[in-house]
Amino acid sequence: MSFQRIAVIGLGLLGGSVGLAIKAHLPGATTTGYDADPATRARAAERGLVDQICDTAADAVKDAELVVLCVPVGAMAAAAKELAGTLPADALVSDVGSSKQSVAKALAEALPGHAIIPAHPVAGTERSGPDAGFASLFQQRWCILTPPEDADPAKLAALSAFWEALGARVEVMDAAHHDLVLAVTSHLPHLIAYTIVGTASDLEGVTEGEVIKYSAGGFRDFTRIAASDPTMWRDVFLANKDAVLEMLQRFTEDLTALQRAIRIGDGDQLFEHFTRTRAIRRSIIELGQDDARPDFGRSDHGQS
Amino acid sequence: MSFQRIAVIGLGLLGGSVGLAIKAHLPGATTTGYDADPATRARAAERGLVDQICDTAADAVKDAELVVLCVPVGAMAAAAKELAGTLPADALVSDVGSSKQSVAKALAEALPGHAIIPAHPVAGTERSGPDAGFASLFQQRWCILTPPEDADPAKLAALSAFWEALGARVEVMDAAHHDLVLAVTSHLPHLIAYTIVGTASDLEGVTEGEVIKYSAGGFRDFTRIAASDPTMWRDVFLANKDAVLEMLQRFTEDLTALQRAIRIGDGDQLFEHFTRTRAIRRSIIELGQDDARPDFGRSDHGQS
Numbered sequence: 111m112s113f114q115r116i117a118v119i120g121l122g123l124l125g126g127s128v129g130l131a132i133k134a135h136l137p138g139a140t141t142t143g144y145d146a147d148p149a150t151r152a153r154a155a156e157r158g159l160v161d162q163i164c165d166t167a168a169d170a171v172k173d174a175e176l177v178v179l180c181v182p183v184g185a186m187a188a189a190a191k192e193l194a195g196t197l198p199a200d201a202l203v204s205d206v207g208s209s210k211q212s213v214a215k216a217l218a219e220a221l222p223g224h225a226i227i228p229a230h231p232v233a234g235t236e237r238s239g240p241d242a243g244f245a246s247l248f249q250q251r252w253c254i255l256t257p258p259e260d261a262d263p264a265k266l267a268a269l270s271a272f273w274e275a276l277g278a279r280v281e282v283m284d285a286a287h288h289d290l291v292l293a294v295t296s297h298l299p300h301l302i303a304y305t306i307v308g309t310a311s312d313l314e315g316v317t318e319g320e321v322i323k324y325s326a327g328g329f330r331d332f333t334r335i336a337a338s339d340p341t342m343w344r345d346v347f348l349a350n351k352d353a354v355l356e357m358l359q360r361f362t363e364d365l366t367a368l369q370r371a372i373r374i375g376d377g378d379q380l381f382e383h384f385t386r387t388r389a390i391r392r393s394i395i396e397l398g399q400d401d402a403r404p405d406f407g408r409s410d411h412g413q414s
Numbered sequence: 415m416s417f418q419r420i421a422v423i424g425l426g427l428l429g430g431s432v433g434l435a436i437k438a439h440l441p442g443a444t445t446t447g448y449d450a451d452p453a454t455r456a457r458a459a460e461r462g463l464v465d466q467i468c469d470t471a472a473d474a475v476k477d478a479e480l481v482v483l484c485v486p487v488g489a490m491a492a493a494a495k496e497l498a499g500t501l502p503a504d505a506l507v508s509d510v511g512s513s514k515q516s517v518a519k520a521l522a523e524a525l526p527g528h529a530i531i532p533a534h535p536v537a538g539t540e541r542s543g544p545d546a547g548f549a550s551l552f553q554q555r556w557c558i559l560t561p562p563e564d565a566d567p568a569k570l571a572a573l574s575a576f577w578e579a580l581g582a583r584v585e586v587m588d589a590a591h592h593d594l595v596l597a598v599t600s601h602l603p604h605l606i607a608y609t610i611v612g613t614a615s616d617l618e619g620v621t622e623g624e625v626i627k628y629s630a631g632g633f634r635d636f637t638r639i640a641a642s643d644p645t646m647w648r649d650v651f652l653a654n655k656d657a658v659l660e661m662l663q664r665f666t667e668d669l670t671a672l673q674r675a676i677r678i679g680d681g682d683q684l685f686e687h688f689t690r691t692r693a694i695r696r697s698i699i700e701l702g703q704d705d706a707r708p709d710f711g712r713s714d715h716g717q718s
Contacts, residue, residue, distance in 0.1 A: 208631075233630055234631075235709040236695070252628055281627075290620055292628065294633070295614065295624070296628070296631025296633065298610065298613075299636055301672060302636075305665060305672055306606060307691040307695075308668055309598070309661070309665045310598050310602075311690070311691070311694055315591075321595075322698050323556060323701065324558075324595055324596065324600070325698045326536050326538075326555055326556070327538075328599065329603045330698050331636070333694055337691070337692045340685050340689045344681045344688060347676045348681055351679075354676060355676060358669075358673055360613050361609060364609050364616075365606070368608070377652055380644075380648040380651055380652075381644050381648045384640075384644035384647050384648060387607075387611040387641070388641045390615055391641035397626055397627065399627070399634060404540060406710035407711060
């Protein structure tokens with residue numbers, strides 16, 4: 111079993127990348143697409159993100175074997191309701207949202223009786239909109255599937271094969287664990303980055319111009335993910351509130367401990383902590399989840 | 415006035431880059447170098463970081479017109495004392511440390527009567543040691559000079575010209591303001607990154623393997639600067655304690671406000687905050703202080 115007719119709902123960074131990756135890796139499949147924003151639909155048509163752009167979600171899914179919802183997690187319920195009337199009975203509905211318990215609940219309520227397997231490709235850039243997508247976004251990235259207990263094994267296998275065809279590696283876990291893992295590897299880092307960029311832009315003793323000018327000291331790394339889509343991230347924090355607040359609590363405890371070490375001048379504790387964190391970076395690079403070039407290869411400076 | 419004989423004390427990322435940049439951009443100058451670690455001296459000689467490696471700091475500076483101290487800020491006083499006996503009376507002593515009030519004080523005490531103009535090139539990567547340096551590190555980066563009030567204008571001009579020759583843009587400010595600006599653009603980001611990487615590696619519900627595997631969700635950006643040299647950063651936090659603690663206080667207040675917005679479900683506040691932070695990123699890229707490619711150009715994915 112493999113999906114030949116795929117509908118992509120939402121044509122921003124993720125939806126556009128799904129469409130382009132299908133075109134690149136699944137040449138036998140045909141794709142329909144829809145976005146609530148007419149300007150996005152027009153631009154998606156120009157870029158050829160999917161084979162056919164439809165004027166309604168209902169129209170886009172009417173012949174689909176697989177529907178991939180690529181809208182902010184807060185918009186999943188409404189998007190699902192829009193297509194409920196024309197959704198074929200045997201179609202599989204999936205998504206790419208960053209929180210999985212909330213999405214599973216929203217989709218199950220909006221589409222009773224339909225097959226639903228939520229998914230989350232852990233991939234992205236700071237760009238958004240119909241110009242942001244690209245076919246290789248999922249290469250070497252992990253895609254996490256969170257099937258409900260009664261999921262059809264054949265559909266689960268087909269969805270795994272779909273993501274693997276797009277270049278991803280697939281992992282299956284339950285939605286609650288996904289939400290905890292992503293709270294620490296994605297949601298908390300985004301929240302911290304948004305916070306520090308806000309803090310830096312709102313100081314009386316240091317101008318915003320100075321912050322920008324001297325950002326190469328470390329600050330600029332945070333600004334990349336703090337440039338991510340505000341709607342998407344608002345929804346993620348509200349949808350995965352409990353896990354985010356739990357991770358935030360841990361982070362705050364650890365920050366307080368380092369703050370105290372600085373205040374009392376405990377250099378040994380700082381040194382010990384800073385040494386431990388180096389090993390994590392090495393592992394991430396060894397696993398191919400980041401660019402090994404120093405400084406991310408910025409300016410491509412040679413290492414002669 | 416320009417410096418023809420330059421001594422570089424400390425041959426890690428910064429010292430090595432200074433040496434190689436001099437070689438690339440100031441072919442008339444001759445360089446001597448010293449590092450407290452014999453293995454680093456041997457490797458520096460192999461890479462040709464400076465023209466001549468000396469066995470003592472005193473020997474390295476004995477004919478110097480400019481001495482650039484490239485050691486952790488906590489080691490400045492000891493390094494200065496080592497070379498005090500042979501330092502020529504008219505030599506200028508400078509450094510590359512990330513905190514400037516503490517360094518100014520340490521150097522003034524260790525080298526009474528000598529000309530001292532502290533400096534801080536705002537540039538670096540997460541690598542350290544004698545293999546980390548490269549000639550183009552300072553290209554397009556800012557170098558901040560913090561001359562004491564009675565600094566010799568001719569020496570200040572010569573030091574400015576030196577850094578401009580190495581590719582940097584030069585700014586002059588007082589040491590206290592430097593320490594405040596860098597606390598927000600560099601020290602706080604490093605502290606936050608070190609904290610979150612520690613938090614993530616020390617959770618009971620999520621394994622370190624999972625954190626590494628799904629790091630592409632945002633976490634990996636933090637690990638880069640949390641891989642920086644532990645000794646250097648321990649010293650920076652202890653040396654610039656007051657400004658770091660002040661910025662940390664601001665950050666914590668802002669984080670608490672966003673935490674509250676999440677807890678009470680105030681999506682508007684989150685959206686407003688996340689929208690504001692996007693503009694900063696744009697400005698940093700416009701000013702040439704970061705790589706404009708999405709995702710830092712990781713994997714060099716095309717944007718077609």
